[in-house]
Amino acid sequence: MKRSTIKAWFLIHKWSSLVSTLFLLMLCVTGLPLIFHDEIDTLTGEDYEASLAGPPSAQGGVALDEMLQVALAQRPGEVPLFMAFSQDSPLLTVTTGPAPDAPGGEMTLMFLDRSSGEIIGPAPTGGFMEFVLQMHTDLFLGLPGMLFLGVMGALFVTALVSGVVLYAPFMRRLHFGTLRTNRSRRVRTLDQHNLLGVVALGWMLVVGVTGIINAFADPLVDNWRNGELAEMTAQYAGDAPLDPASYGSLDAAMASAKAALPGRSPQFIGFPGGDWSTGHHYAVFFQGDRPLTQHLLTPALIDSRSAQLTDARAMPAINQALMMSKPLHFGDYGGLPLKLIWAVLTLATIWVLWSGFLLWLRRSPAKLERRIDEIATGAARGMPA
Amino acid sequence: MIVERSARRQQRASIARVFAIPAVLLLASIAGLVLGLTGNGLPDALSWALLSVPILAGVFAFAKRR
Numbered sequence: 532m533k534r535s536t537i538k539a540w541f542l543i544h545k546w547s548s549l550v551s552t553l554f555l556l557m558l559c560v561t562g563l564p565l566i567f568h569d570e571i572d573t574l575t576g577e578d579y580e581a582s583l584a585g586p587p588s589a590q591g592g593v594a595l596d597e598m599l600q601v602a603l604a605q606r607p608g609e610v611p612l613f614m615a616f617s618q619d620s621p622l623l624t625v626t627t628g629p630a631p632d633a634p635g636g637e638m639t640l641m642f643l644d645r646s647s648g649e650i651i652g653p654a655p656t657g658g659f660m661e662f663v664l665q666m667h668t669d670l671f672l673g674l675p676g677m678l679f680l681g682v683m684g685a686l687f688v689t690a691l692v693s694g695v696v697l698y699a700p701f702m703r704r705l706h707f708g709t710l711r712t713n714r715s716r717r718v719r720t721l722d723q724h725n726l727l728g729v730v731a732l733g734w735m736l737v738v739g740v741t742g743i744i745n746a747f748a749d750p751l752v753d754n755w756r757n758g759e760l761a762e763m764t765a766q767y768a769g770d771a772p773l774d775p776a777s778y779g780s781l782d783a784a785m786a787s788a789k790a791a792l793p794g795r796s797p798q799f800i801g802f803p804g805g806d807w808s809t810g811h812h813y814a815v816f817f818q819g820d821r822p823l824t825q826h827l828l829t830p831a832l833i834d835s836r837s838a839q840l841t842d843a844r845a846m847p848a849i850n851q852a853l854m855m856s857k858p859l860h861f862g863d864y865g866g867l868p869l870k871l872i873w874a875v876l877t878l879a880t881i882w883v884l885w886s887g888f889l890l891w892l893r894r895s896p897a898k899l900e901r902r903i904d905e906i907a908t909g910a911a912r913g914m915p916a
Numbered sequence: 917m918i919v920e921r922s923a924r925r926q927q928r929a930s931i932a933r934v935f936a937i938p939a940v941l942l943l944a945s946i947a948g949l950v951l952g953l954t955g956n957g958l959p960d961a962l963s964w965a966l967l968s969v970p971i972l973a974g975v976f977a978f979a980k981r982r
Contacts, residue, residue: 707937
């Protein structure tokens, strides 16, 4: 590799890393507890699923219309926004708000038991884990924060790619896994940075890319609603949004939806006027019926007044990519061993970020050419390092 | 100096050799990540095994460092 090529990639690696390192470290540190949020919820007694006995709320139990009345009785004057089902327990959640298009901050989430038909109470809010999740998702800045972290993710992937390019000249005289201990502290740090970087590369790439996709979740849902959903429900385009007082039966709607997409399990219902539906439909989102497609949701659009099916169609490829990105980013799809692997690789990533920062902080003064020598020779003896 | 240079040049491995092990680790990681999505039970166990490969490579390198 020519010196000028190494220099160009080095500068890309240096700047993409320097700009994003602080935020990536924050994402790693907040990501660690988030990996284990289920276990932490159980420990702190916030795992309601474990204490409820009965069939999963996605399968059956008390009528949905009845459940909705129970929830709405807690929030007089509000309208329903979402109803979500559990695949494992009778836990059913209902989200309400002052208006069909209420923003997230004005929504109230309630837990109900679909086997007994009773309310459990409002979902706990404001805990440590919620703080961590908010920080990790958007730095408490809403959509701009999400997009900003998406850009940091793109810089992370840039740093990974440029790091792999620089790995080539550095390692040409060294065996894989070389960790020299008889050299300067800098060479030791450099070897560790290279080894852990290349070892965790696959995982870092996948978590980085899926993190970027997740950062664009809101615009992607908007895009689906304004594009394909509008097309599916074109016949309603000119009508005024439905008044919540004239919403029809949820159970009838669910029956129509299940007839349209048989053999699948419902995950949630988007009520009219929200981000996940039109002004006139219950959007019933079903999971795929196989493990691989379980994360891919397909909506059935049911006229809220007549309970008749309008259309059911798979979401566009980019939205499907978003849905597959969630498990691949969260690491919550393969039991506790996978979570432990996620944690180990997060720790490795933290060390790659930190050692990279140290290499920059303790660089030999001024001369950029010295760093190029270092990479070009694999920090060979006799070379300035 | 010239002799030392040519000797050093001879030791240089090809790009393919440099990236042989990293490529295996990359493929094992990605295969493990995707396989875990395909089901519970055996696919999950395979996913854990494949994702352990890069971790063990790192542990091994630290264990035998000199």
